[in-house]
Amino acid sequence: MNVATADTAADGPRGRKPRRMLSRRNIILYGTLFVVAVYYLLPLYVMVVTSLKGMPEIRLGHIFAPPVEITFQPWVKAWAQACTGLNCDGLSRGFWNSVRITVPSVLLSIAIASVNGYALANWRFKGAEVFFTILIVGAFIPYQVMLYPIVIILREMGLYGTLTGLVLVHSIFGMPILTLLFRNYFTALPEELFKAARVDGAGFWGIYLRIMLPMSLPVFVVAVIIQITGIWNDFLFGVVYTKPDLYPMTVQLNNIVNSVQGVKEYNVNMAATLLTGLVPLLVYFVSGKLFVRGIAAGAVKG
Amino acid sequence: MRSQSERPNPLFRNLNAKIASIPMVLTALVVFVGGTAWTVLYSFTNSKLLPRWKFVGLDQYERLWSTPRWLVSIENLFIYGALSLIFSFVIGFLLAAMLDRKIRFEDTFRTIFLYPFALSFIVTGLVWQWLLNPDFGVQHVVRLLGWESFTFNPLYDRQLVIYGILIAALWQGTGLIMCLMLAGLRSIDEDIWKAARVDGIPVWKTYLFIVIPMLRPVFVTTLVIIASAIVKVYDLVVAQTGGGPGHASEVPAKYVYDYMFLGQNLGQGFAASTMMLLSVVIVIVPWAYLEFGRRGRR
Amino acid sequence: MNLTVPSSASVSVKDLSLDFGAVSVLKALNLDIAEGEFVVLLGPSGCGKSTLLNCIAGLLDISDGRIFIKGRNVTWQEPAERGIGMVFQSYALYPQMTVEKNLSFGLSVAGTPKDEIARRIARAAEILQIEPLLQRKPAALSGGQRQRVAIGRALVRDVDVFLFDEPLSNLDAKLRSELRVEIKLLHRKLKNTMIYVTHDQIEAMTLADRIAVMRGGVIQQFDAPPVIYNRPVNRFVAGFLGSPGMNFLEGRLEGGEGGWHFAADGISIPLSTYGFERNPQAGPAAFGIRPEHIALNSGEDWPFSMTATVEVVEPMGSDTLVWLLVAGQKFSVRVSAERAPSAGDTVTIGFDPMRASLFDGEAGKRI
Numbered sequence: 001m002n003v004a005t006a007d008t009a010a011d012g013p014r015g016r017k018p019r020r021m022l023s024r025r026n027i028i029l030y031g032t033l034f035v036v037a038v039y040y041l042l043p044l045y046v047m048v049v050t051s052l053k054g055m056p057e058i059r060l061g062h063i064f065a066p067p068v069e070i071t072f073q074p075w076v077k078a079w080a081q082a083c084t085g086l087n088c089d090g091l092s093r094g095f096w097n098s099v100r101i102t103v104p105s106v107l108l109s110i111a112i113a114s115v116n117g118y119a120l121a122n123w124r125f126k127g128a129e130v131f132f133t134i135l136i137v138g139a140f141i142p143y144q145v146m147l148y149p150i151v152i153i154l155r156e157m158g159l160y161g162t163l164t165g166l167v168l169v170h171s172i173f174g175m176p177i178l179t180l181l182f183r184n185y186f187t188a189l190p191e192e193l194f195k196a197a198r199v200d201g202a203g204f205w206g207i208y209l210r211i212m213l214p215m216s217l218p219v220f221v222v223a224v225i226i227q228i229t230g231i232w233n234d235f236l237f238g239v240v241y242t243k244p245d246l247y248p249m250t251v252q253l254n255n256i257v258n259s260v261q262g263v264k265e266y267n268v269n270m271a272a273t274l275l276t277g278l279v280p281l282l283v284y285f286v287s288g289k290l291f292v293r294g295i296a297a298g299a300v301k302g
Numbered sequence: 303m304r305s306q307s308e309r310p311n312p313l314f315r316n317l318n319a320k321i322a323s324i325p326m327v328l329t330a331l332v333v334f335v336g337g338t339a340w341t342v343l344y345s346f347t348n349s350k351l352l353p354r355w356k357f358v359g360l361d362q363y364e365r366l367w368s369t370p371r372w373l374v375s376i377e378n379l380f381i382y383g384a385l386s387l388i389f390s391f392v393i394g395f396l397l398a399a400m401l402d403r404k405i406r407f408e409d410t411f412r413t414i415f416l417y418p419f420a421l422s423f424i425v426t427g428l429v430w431q432w433l434l435n436p437d438f439g440v441q442h443v444v445r446l447l448g449w450e451s452f453t454f455n456p457l458y459d460r461q462l463v464i465y466g467i468l469i470a471a472l473w474q475g476t477g478l479i480m481c482l483m484l485a486g487l488r489s490i491d492e493d494i495w496k497a498a499r500v501d502g503i504p505v506w507k508t509y510l511f512i513v514i515p516m517l518r519p520v521f522v523t524t525l526v527i528i529a530s531a532i533v534k535v536y537d538l539v540v541a542q543t544g545g546g547p548g549h550a551s552e553v554p555a556k557y558v559y560d561y562m563f564l565g566q567n568l569g570q571g572f573a574a575s576t577m578m579l580l581s582v583v584i585v586i587v588p589w590a591y592l593e594f595g596r597r598g599r600r
Numbered sequence: 601m602n603l604t605v606p607s608s609a610s611v612s613v614k615d616l617s618l619d620f621g622a623v624s625v626l627k628a629l630n631l632d633i634a635e636g637e638f639v640v641l642l643g644p645s646g647c648g649k650s651t652l653l654n655c656i657a658g659l660l661d662i663s664d665g666r667i668f669i670k671g672r673n674v675t676w677q678e679p680a681e682r683g684i685g686m687v688f689q690s691y692a693l694y695p696q697m698t699v700e701k702n703l704s705f706g707l708s709v710a711g712t713p714k715d716e717i718a719r720r721i722a723r724a725a726e727i728l729q730i731e732p733l734l735q736r737k738p739a740a741l742s743g744g745q746r747q748r749v750a751i752g753r754a755l756v757r758d759v760d761v762f763l764f765d766e767p768l769s770n771l772d773a774k775l776r777s778e779l780r781v782e783i784k785l786l787h788r789k790l791k792n793t794m795i796y797v798t799h800d801q802i803e804a805m806t807l808a809d810r811i812a813v814m815r816g817g818v819i820q821q822f823d824a825p826p827v828i829y830n831r832p833v834n835r836f837v838a839g840f841l842g843s844p845g846m847n848f849l850e851g852r853l854e855g856g857e858g859g860w861h862f863a864a865d866g867i868s869i870p871l872s873t874y875g876f877e878r879n880p881q882a883g884p885a886a887f888g889i890r891p892e893h894i895a896l897n898s899g900e901d902w903p904f905s906m907t908a909t910v911e912v913v914e915p916m917g918s919d920t921l922v923w924l925l926v927a928g929q930k931f932s933v934r935v936s937a938e939r940a941p942s943a944g945d946t947v948t949i950g951f952d953p954m955r956a957s958l959f960d961g962e963a964g965k966r967i
Contacts, residue, residue: 013675015664033400037414043429043473044417050432062443063433115322123319126312131323131330138334140530140586144558144575148344148353148568149337172329179326204318233422235537240563250424254541257428266432277425284420288413291420295481493692496659497753501706502680511705515696 051075051271058266074267078275082268084255085244091272093245094252098232098279100163101248105170106227110220113175117182118208122194132179139176147240154241161243169237174230178223185219186212222294225287229280249276338579345572353568362573372574375552378464379581382471382553383532389472390528391521394479399509401480402487412484416477423474427541430470431457457543460550467542467551471535479524486520487513522589529585533578554578609668610635610793611656611761616665618648618655618817625651626817628665633795633810638787640804641797643814644840649797650765652814656795657686657763670760680710682761685754689766691746693738699749700734703756717756724755727789744775751786764796768803780806801841805829813837831957835964838888838957844921846888846957847931853885853958853967862887862958865927869904873954877966884961891934893955896922896941902950910945924949 020026042064050058051074052067080090087093120128150169151160159165189212197207238248247255253276257269284291348358366372397415401408418426433439436455444452456466490513498508536555543551554574562571611633618626626648633639641649654660656667658679666675674682693702700721707717725731728748738746747767754762764783768776784807787794798804804811805825812822813836821833832838838846851864860871860880869887871880895902906926914921920940922933924947933949941947958967 012666012673014666015675016661017676029400029403029405033397033405033411036397037411040414040418040473040477043433046433047429058438062446063435063438063440064443112325116326119319119322123316123322125316125319125323128319128323131327134330134334135326137586137590138330140526140582141334141338142534142555142575142578142582144534144555144571145341145579146333146337147558147575148562148571149340150333152353153332171325172333175326175329204322229420233424235422235424235540236559240559250422250537253428254424257431258541258544266435266438269428270432273425273428277421280420280422281417284417285413292412292416292481295419295478491690491692493688493690494694496654496657496679497686497688497692497694499659500657500679500684500686501709501753501757502678503706503709507709512694512696 047270047274047277051078051267051274053267055265055267071267074265074271075275077265078256078268078272082256082272083262084247084252084259087244091249091252091256091275094247094249095275097163097242097246097252098249101166101170101238102228102231105167105174105231106224108167109171109174109178109227110223112171113178113223114182114216114220115208116175117179117184118186118212119204120179120183121186121189122207123204132183135176135179143173143236147236151240160241161246163242163246166237166241166246166248169241170227170231170234173237174227177226181219181223181226182216185216189215218290218293221287222290225283225291226294228283232279341572342576342579345569345576347569347572349568349572351566351568358569362569363577366570366573366577369570371549371552372554372557374549375554375557378551378553379532379535381464382468382535383529385465385468386471386475386532387525387528389468390476390479391524393472393476394524395483397476397480398483398487401484412481415480418474419477421474423535423537424541426470426474427467427538427543430466430473431542434466434469458547460547463543463547463551467539470542471538474538475528475531479528482520482524482527483517486517489520490516522593526586526589530582533582533585609633610637610670611795612668613652613656614666614668616652616655616667617663618651618660619663624817626655626662629817629819631812631819631822633793636791636793638794638796638807638809640808640811641795641814642801642804642811642840643799645799647814648817649799649812649814651817653763653765653795653797656761657684658682680706683759684761684763685757685759686763686765687747687750687754687767689769691738691750691770693746693749693753695738698735698737699730699741699752702738702749703752706753707756720756720758724752727755727786728752743771744779747771747779748782751783755790760793762792762794764794764798766797766799768798768800776800776803783807801843805841813840815840830955831966833966835886835888835959838959842890844891844932846890847894847926847929849887849927849929851885851887851927852883853880854882855880862953865929867906867927869953871953871958873903873952874956874958875954876958880958880967881960885967886959886961886964888957888959889951889953889955891921891932894931894933894949894951896933896935896939896949897947898950900950903952903954905948905950907946907948910941910943910947913940913943915940922947 046063049066050063052070052072053061054069054071054073057068078090079092079095081088082090119125120132150172154160154165154168157165159168193211193215194207197211202210232248233250234248235250235254238251242248242251253272256272287294344353344355345362346357346359347354348356348361401412405411434441434455434457436442436458441452441454444454456462456469494512494516495508498512503512534555535553536559539545539551539553539556545552545556555578558571558575558578561567561574565571609632611631613629613631616626616629616631617624629652631639631652641652643649651660655662656669658674658677662675666673668674669682669684672683679686694705697705703721703724704717707720712720721734725734728751730745730748730752733741733745733749738749741749750767767783768779771779780803783796787807796803796807808825810822810824811828813820813828815836821828821837828837829841832841835848839848849862849864851862854861854863858870858872860874860876862869862871862885864887908924908926908931910922910924911930912923914923915937918937919934920937922935922941924931924933926949931949959965960967
């Protein structure tokens with residue numbers, strides 16, 4: 001029987017073990033994390049304060065000093081007046097080029113890869129795995145090896161130096177990771193769902209559009225995150241496959257900051273750098289956990 | 303109506319799936335296999351401004367390996383590669399282990415450590431170029447604090463410039479490594495930690511003798527990811543130093559681009575990129591063998 | 601610490617509470633476990649049984665209360681200091697170490713002399729019959745072997761109390777029943793106090809000296825298995841044990857001329873043989889009786905009998921379950937296979953209310 005024994009002793013430890021917030025372990029742990037966090041944030045801070053100072057203030061002070069007189073002039077100049085070569089219409093040109101590159105590239109690459117991943121997951125045909133393996137192994141080949149053959153292919157198609165050509169290149173090089181992402185996602189969906197739809201008479205496209213697509217919003221979001229940041233941040237393909245007028249933002253930014261002519265305007269440079277980093281940073285902070293999932297997905301092997 | 307006995311042409315079975323896979327097949331065969339083979343093949347020619355099918359044997363490679371700029375690039379790649387591998391692993395693991403200790407504000411810390419990874423190498427390179435600027439940046443600030451003789455000017459020092467690039471690369475990339483390691487740590491059965499506590503094993507010994515050995519697959523994956531990123535390093539150097547001072551911070555990927563598209567010496571570019579391919583193969587093949595070869599196919 | 605706790609108690613839990621934020625997981629829980637006793641914590645998932653075990657082990661910080669092991673107040677002690685060994689559902693073996701290293705690692709960290717370690721491993725290996733496995737790694741072991749090694753890791757620690765956290769749930773049915781017997785033998789051999797968490801009532805019934813049935817962070821009943829089975833304190837305990845569960849009739853408890861009786865939908869069951877727990881009061885009540893306590897076509901004279909029509913017959917091998925309608929409610933009756941009727945037959949059922957359980961209408965407490 002559950003005889004409750006009389007609690008004769010009133011003293012002795014009781015309840016939660018007292019933990020001091022300022023134990024040695026916590027000081028070391030949080031102290032280290034805090035210092036490291038400051039180190040990681042410092043460059044962002046320096047970018048922001050530098051971009052808000054005037055040049056005289058920069059010459060007199062140091063990079064960590066907060067601006068005495070806040071000015072948005074560097075931002076205006078970076079956006080609308082900074083020069084690359086003969087063009088002096090600022091980063092806005094590169095920004096719009098990047099938009100015109102990123103949007104269709106993201107759409108096209110995800111459309112191709114999702115359908116392809118769906119086919120690999122649910123409609124396996126002979127040889128599919130071979131091509132898929134080549135695709136995944138190909139992701140490890142340094143781009144430099146394939147740069148010139150693609151120049152030739154694009155030239156033959158009449159697309160060399162055009163935005164369309166660059167969109168195509170991004171779709172090609174986004175394919176391995178995205179196909180892997182979608183294939184793994186669709187494979188993980190219950191197979192009964194697919195079988196039931198087939199028994200109901202739905203075909204390849206019907207199942208994709210009506211069953212798979214509506215169930216796959218999260219993975220599409222992850223794919224969009226991977227692609228926006230990846231394509232926006234690209235430099236190599238932009239510089240190889242487009243002409244100066246069509247350079248994406250990263251290439252133009254590099255040309256503005258690293259141009260040898262004229263006096264260095266560090267505040268304009270930092271404003272331009274921040275502007276270029278703004279889109280991926282926005283994606284990063286808005287997407288939060290999904291960004292991490294995207295990274296994890298990229299790291300998971302097939 | 304098809305008669306029962308007539309077998310459908312196997313090519314048209316599952317036709318839609320095959321249509322959907324056309325881009326993959328073209329990419330795999332034409333770009334990845336075809337393009338790679340083409341480049342390797344043309345690295346044995348004396349192509350200059352335009353690819354030319356004039357076989358010259360290993361000439362390009364001999365010239366490559368006697369070009370000081372290429373040798374510097376390789377040396378840099380080794381220093382940068384070895385150090386970034388070590389530091390990424392150590393820093394990434396330590397950060398992940400700290401975040402895994404059921405701390406407060408875990409999400410905030412993770413967000414802070416990872417945000418540089420969202421930025422491009424161009425942005426990274428330019429920020430660190432500014433931070434390391436001898437007249438305004440870190441060196442200047444420390445001197446203002448009273449340490450007049452302090453010298454930290456890696457970007458204008460031929461001996462140190464690669465370390466300046468390393469600092470920027472670690473800032474950008476360790477967040478990713480931390481995330482991979484954290485995912486690995488989180489995948490470890492909670493009961494293992496409980497068992498170790500019941501056994502009275504101190505936390506650091508649990509990490510050293512139990513957890514780290516369990517993370518071997520994560521480490522291998524991370525190693526491959528870091529290694530293939532190291533070989534590709536390009537934009538960061540372009541933005542931060544432009545390969546300078548002199549050729550002190552050149553890397554192979556930049557060598558390839560410069561010879562192919564600026565130097566009008568395609569043959570050299572092809573040979574150099576083939577060497578890059580070779581270095582990746584040396585990393586990837588043993589890994590693929592270990593990962594997939596031993597256990598058969600998945 | 602001079603604390604007086606019941607001298608016979610091996611593990612004693614006093615007013616233990618555990619909250620996660622606003623959620624209260626364990627509520628002022630008391631439990632006294634005697635030296636050498638085998639106690640099973642039984643309940644549906646989420647009832648707090650594993651949580652309670654983790655609190656006793658020191659793996660969870662409690663919000664209030666005290667825990668004593670062997671008379672020592674261990675409330676603030678680390679798990680390793682408490683004199684416990686624990687076996688986990690997922691085995692939690694260290695995968696990169698051999699079986700021998702798994703057994704010895706904790707001891708060598710604690711600085712136990714080498715020959716002592718060897719002696720203890722030899723003993724544990726002999727008791728559990730894992731000597732041939734000592735040099736293998738966990739991946740090369742079967743599920744049953746892994747669980748044996750996990751028990752061995754608790755065994756070498758030479759502890760007072762063994763804690764088992766659903767140790768057999770990951771095994772298939774056959775292995776589970778084999779290891780169940782082995783654990784019982786182990787307890788007989790070692791005579792240690794053992795606390796065992798499970799949701800499997802058969803494990804609980806077969807292993808336990810006493811079972812603590814839990815729900816919602818509260819111990820419902822703590823008693824020997826036959827008492828729990830035959831005299832459940834409330835409807836929850838009555839319904840949780842037994843398969844198929846106890847048959848219930850909803851109706852009214854009524855007094856009157858012929859003494860107390862239970863009335864439901866046209867039938868009236870006399871309760872003259874029923875042993876009341878407390879003074880009965882007229883009102884809504886539930887009448888429960890187990891399938892094996894009902895006789896079918898026995899020809900004997902029962903305090904209560906009636907006729908009913910067989911709905912479904914389920915042969916179970918050793919015996920047969922017969923489902924019929926009694927007062928509009930589904931009843932199962934367990935009969936031997938050779939005496940099974942067919943569906944549609946009209947049969948006579950009879951039982952003695954002495955074997956039944958009565959619960960009041962509101963709280964479902966035993967009357």
